[in-house]
Amino acid sequence: MDARGTKRKHTEIVKNQLxxxxxxxxxxxxxxxxxxxxxxxxxxxxxxxxxxxxxxILTQGLFLEEQHGRVLDLLDGRHHGQExxxxxxxxxLTMPTIEDVKKLARDSDETLRNNxxxxxxxxxxxxxxxxxxxxxxxxxxxxxxxxxxxxxxxxRELSPKLIQFARAVAEESG
Numbered sequence: 466m467d468a469r470g471t472k473r474k475h476t477e478i479v480k481n482q483l484x485x486x487x488x489x490x491x492x493x494x495x496x497x498x499x500x501x502x503x504x505x506x507x508x509x510x511x512x513x514x515x516x517x518x519x520x521x522i523l524t525q526g527l528f529l530e531e532q533h534g535r536v537l538d539l540l541d542g543r544h545h546g547q548e549x550x551x552x553x554x555x556x557x558l559t560m561p562t563i564e565d566v567k568k569l570a571r572d573s574d575e576t577l578r579n580n581x582x583x584x585x586x587x588x589x590x591x592x593x594x595x596x597x598x599x600x601x602x603x604x605x606x607x608x609x610x611x612x613x614x615x616x617x618x619x620x621r622e623l624s625p626k627l628i629q630f631a632r633a634v635a636e637e638s639g
Contacts, residue, residue, distance in 0.1 A: 472637075473637065476633075476634060476637060479630075480634065483630070487627075494616075501609075
């Protein structure tokens, strides 16, 4: 086989391999972009869900403030004439079932103190989780940005080589 035939065979091999590799590269690049978009959409939904959940928690906090206010008003002699409600499936205690007001006051105070401690712990843990994931997400975005820059650098190197190869094949054919 002459030198020209060897070169032509080599060019055919490169063209076939290049075709397969470029097709896969294009497909994988498109999939990568779709995955980034899906990730952004998923993250947006998660953030919206967390926003809604935190809004519910804040609303619950407002209701607790109102309940504390009603109890304080009652103890300060500002009874508003409202009937007690049954909350969360528990029956409201009626006056005949409350035998020891001191015990009720002690138990309520202890429960509210324990709830305050648990609330503070949970708020601290929630802040810790947010800070941890914020740092992780920030680092992942930095890594993604770096990866995107590397991909772009390689694309800029690849583009003229593809054009140069296409010209060489055209010259060889022509």
